[in-house]
Amino acid sequence: MRAVEQRVLDAIDVDGMLAYLGELVAVPSLTGQETAAQEHVAAQMERCGLDLDVWELDLAKLREHPAFCAELERERALGVVGVTGADMAAGRSLILNGHVDVVPAGDPANWRYLPWQATLADGRVYGRGALDMKGGLCCALFAAKALHDAGVRLTGKLIVESVVGEEDGGIGTLAAVLRGYRADGALVLEPTELAVAPAQAGALNFRVRVPGRSAHGCVRSEGVSAIEKFVLLYQALMDLERQRNRASQDPLFARYAEPYPICVGTVQGGDWASTVPESLTFEGRYGVAVGEEIGAARRLLEETVAQAAQNDPWLREHPPQVEWWGGQFEPACIAPDHPIVTAVCGAYCDATGGPTRVEGVPYGADMRLLVKVGQTPAVLFGPGDVRNAHRADEFVPVADLIAVVRTLALTALRFCGCDEM
Amino acid sequence: MRAVEQRVLDAIDVDGMLAYLGELVAVPSLTGQETAAQEHVAAQMERCGLDLDVWELDLAKLREHPAFCAELERERALGVVGVTGADMAAGRSLILNGHVDVVPAGDPANWRYLPWQATLADGRVYGRGALDMKGGLCCALFAAKALHDAGVRLTGKLIVESVVGEEDGGIGTLAAVLRGYRADGALVLEPTELAVAPAQAGALNFRVRVPGRSAHGCVRSEGVSAIEKFVLLYQALMDLERQRNRASQDPLFARYAEPYPICVGTVQGGDWASTVPESLTFEGRYGVAVGEEIGAARRLLEETVAQAAQNDPWLREHPPQVEWWGGQFEPACIAPDHPIVTAVCGAYCDATGGPTRVEGVPYGADMRLLVKVGQTPAVLFGPGDVRNAHRADEFVPVADLIAVVRTLALTALRFCGCDEM
Incomplete structure (x- = not known):
């Protein structure tokens, strides 16, 4: 591993990431009611050294797009994107995409822990959204922060997207695509049990x-x-x-x-x-x-x-x-040997020492909007097991969060490039 | 038929009854929200020559009674009873009992006519509650009015009860029983297709x-x-x-x-x-x-x-x-040859010229509270077919309303007695 890679990995603030995940779980963000959470993430992006782009979604215009779908009537919604890195010929651009909206908690009596408060227990973070997918989003934020804290200057753009409305159709990712955020590769940070998923049902x-x-x-x-x-x-x-x-x-x-x-x-x-x-x-x-x-x-x-x-x-x-x-x-896929797949697999191996799995996931997610509308080759890759999503006692393992934040930092460094490499 | 009987039958104001039924259907009185309808009926009782007894139900005390049951939390409920007649040894007392509460209208799109407005069409009155059972209640009110308008003085008490909460357990009839309203016979004016029902499931x-x-x-x-x-x-x-x-x-x-x-x-x-x-x-x-x-x-x-x-x-x-x-x-029954049964059957024959049917009804109603708590022998007898209750396009046939108001007037006259007989 190169020195700059090790420096970035060493700069990862795991405690800060877990603390911030706790803060974010405590901001209830049911689909359609994400504004407070989006403002919270925007503030955190600034602390992670990202240049902010925050905008009001033009809901009327989005509704006219053929790929639009949403269940809920909304008053408003925010787009929140943080960008770092240069736009040099040597570098490739990379999107890290995570959604802040969560499904309802159901009957709190079915929960061992409080749904709207993160609880760290048994090496897991419990709480509604901890897994699906505030955990993955926090990994993206703290991977960017590690690059920043390590003083790295990427030669390609790193684009961190915090999006709304994934659970009811992906209005947030659609809005980001239509605002012009496209890239040479993207990771959608949904729970994949650390597998790299070039296909989604x-x-x-x-x-x-x-x-x-x-x-x-x-x-x-x-x-x-x-x-x-x-x-x-x-x-x-x-x-x-x-x-x-x-x-x-x-x-x-x-x-x-x-x-x-x-x-x-x-x-x-x-x-x-x-x-x-x-x-x-x-x-x-x-x-x-x-x-x-x-x-x-x-x-x-x-x-x-x-x-x-x-x-x-x-x-x-x-x-x-x-x-x-x-x-x-819609289902979506990219070639299983696409450079973004191999980049994530390689970073994962080096970041964790573990073997990688490449396989499809059985759930729909925003990948299709990146691939089909944004022409951005994308994979799903994220911490935790989707089996624990949309149910009581949703949780994400801390070990998975650490594996992902490390993998994301290395992927960004290698895929976007940096002037020390 | 005696002269006084004919005089009472001639005094029945069918048009007035239909008009008042229309007014009452237009006062929505979902179970638990009956106060406006009860006040409306109380005003009508006065116009029918009945002495009014209107009281606030003591909900806390009623809740302690073993026969109490109710689904809905209520703020308040009114008891409304109108009484006429003397209390002489020669006469027997008679209760006519009807409830003002109705079930929800469901989807108005399933109705041919507006649920909360009575429509007279094809010899029927349509509307939520027209059948179950504002129609029967109006028959009681206008039978009393006919006695009054014909100048009849009953020798026994005639007690007309307008009750709430039948659809969720009978709190109104229970309250009337506990206020002391008991009698030698009672008619609960639920739809029986003009049968006399000494038994209810x-x-x-x-x-x-x-x-x-x-x-x-x-x-x-x-x-x-x-x-x-x-x-x-x-x-x-x-x-x-x-x-x-x-x-x-x-x-x-x-x-x-x-x-x-x-x-x-x-x-x-x-x-x-x-x-x-x-x-x-x-x-x-x-x-x-x-x-x-x-x-x-x-x-x-x-x-x-x-x-x-x-x-x-x-x-x-x-x-x-x-x-x-x-x-x-609870199910309830009285002997099929009880005097109240024979009284209603005889009055029905004379009032309509038709044969009577004595049979049970498959539905629960307030009869059990009269029989079991109030020790008041009761039958169900009323206009219309229960098959048309609790559904869209609920209706009661006008011919049934006329048969019932005539039967009630004759039953009251004969059962309670009058000083002209």
């Missing part, structure tokens, strides 16, 4: 409205229960899930029994215990294979619902409505 | 909380979906419903294929489309047979849920919780 949010016919519960068989009809559709979708995953052959997804799951996440039906429910709505997440065209994927789900409806006398006459809403994450 | 509101374990939807098989577990419990309850109704033999309920249905009326689970739902709650209504002990009925449902849970590895370790809440309507 897609994920499409859907909603199905199921009609019933209300009746007094005392003569319930004279009404039509939307809950009963939901059960039919639910079972049809679970059958579809089994078929799709049985057919999956992609070696990048070999470790997942179900790389393309159909998760029904919410259900809401009826409005009175003793009234036959006249309507029910359920929402879910539909996994899409890398290489699968999302229009075809949508049609398959729609046809499954329509077919189940055809088999039921009531639903045949009163077809359920399928809507696509919120996050519409 | 019971109905118990239940709630089941189903635990799951959240996980990111992209690895959904590593979480446990509370929706998937709900489906198991739902199917077990539908099996229980089939068993209970197959076993039913009561001749008073012979016309109902399912006199004791289990209606799952609401379901709510999960909080994010792409998160495996960690909890789900569903609520329903559990029909109880006349003569069935409600403790035993409750245990049967609880055991059904427990048994279904035993058959599932997750639910075995994380048992669903069953709660009994809100309306806990």
Whole structure:
């Protein structure tokens, strides 16, 4: 390892990073309500030696973009980007992308630790967002800070993006792309268990409205229960899930029994215990294979619902409505031997001494916007296990945070270059 | 028919009754929010020649009564009773009981007519509550008005009760009983399709909380979906419903294929489309047979849920919780040849020229509070078909309203007696 590399690694302030992650977890930033967290990150970027670009997202204009999708109505949202490095011919530009928005905490009674306060225990940081993905974002900030504190001047641009709205479709990354942030390579710091992921499955949010016919519960068989009809559709979708995953052959997804799951996440039906429910709505997440065209994927789900409806006398006459809403994450991939992949793998090996894994991830994320809209070759690489995201007692291992901040510092140094190399 | 009887029937102001029903439908009175409607009825009682008794319910004291049940937290509620007639040995006292509270309208888009405005069309009055049961209540008010307008002096007390909270357990009728309103007979003016019902099935509101374990939807098989577990419990309850109704033999309920249905009326689970739902709650209504002990009925449902849970590895370790809440309507009955039954049947024949039917109703109502707490023999008798209650386009036929107001006037005259008879 070169002297400058070791100097940068030595300059990494792990304690500061953990302390800052704790601060950031304590700023609740549910999707759509990220402004306080974005301002917090912007202030930290300045302390990390990054030049700030903070702007109000032009929500009306973003909404017109073909890649736009978002579930929530927003009042406002901030873009926050910190930049360092020169723009010399010798250097390549690198984006480190992390989102500040988090999903709801659910019932706090299910948490061992408080969701909106980071707790360091058993070598892990617990808290909503610690894993998905304030942890990864903090690694980016403190990798930049280490470069700064070590007095390194990069010859290519290092661009650290703190984005909003990843959980509902990626409005923040789209805004950064449209503001002109493109690069020779990018890392999206989602939890990959330290694997380097040149492929991500897609994920499409859907909603199905199921009609019933209300009746007094005392003569319930004279009404039509939307809950009963939901059960039919639910079972049809679970059958579809089994078929799709049985057919999956992609070696990048070999470790997942179900790389393309159909998760029904919410259900809401009826409005009175003793009234036959006249309507029910359920929402879910539909996994899409890398290489699968999302229009075809949508049609398959729609046809499954329509077919189940055809088999039921009531639903045949009163077809359920399928809507696509919120996050519409296309799958994305780059070549597994792209220079950004090899750069991250090499940095990881040198930073940690461990072997690297290159494999796909089963979840949608902002990678697709960087690759498809921003023409920026991107991988996912980040601390922790996505299995612990979106649930109670979300956590990120401290060891993973350390491995990632070190890998990011080395990747930036080598990929962007510096005048000491 | 005696002259005084004909005079009373001739004094019935059907147009006035329909107009007043229209006014009352236009005062939304969801269960728990009935005060405006109660004040409206009180003013009308005065116009019907009734002596008013209006009082604030002592909610804290009512809550301590063993027969108390109510779903909703209330700020306040009014008792409204109108009384006429003397208290002579020759006369018998009669209660006419109707509730002003109504269930929610559901989605207005499912209504042909506006839910909160009465529409007279096709010989029917449409609107939320027109049937259940502002229509029956208006019949009582205008039967009293006809007696008053005809100059009749009853020798027994006629007590018209406008009560709140029937839909969530009968707090209003309980309050009237505890205020001392008891009688030799009572009619609860629920929709019976003009049958005289000396028996009502019971109905118990239940709630089941189903635990799951959240996980990111992209690895959904590593979480446990509370929706998937709900489906198991739902199917077990539908099996229980089939068993209970197959076993039913009561001749008073012979016309109902399912006199004791289990209606799952609401379901709510999960909080994010792409998160495996960690909890789900569903609520329903559990029909109880006349003569069935409600403790035993409750245990049967609880055991059904427990048994279904035993058959599932997750639910075995994380048992669903069953709660009994809100309306806990015990079944109730009186002898089918009780004088109040024969009195109503006779009055109906003479008032309408039609034959009477004596049969049970499959729904819970305030009858049980009159019979069991108030020791007041009661029947259900009222206009319209309960099948049209608790649903869009709720309506009551005008012909039924006329039949009922005439029957009530004759019943009061004959049962209470008058100094001209």
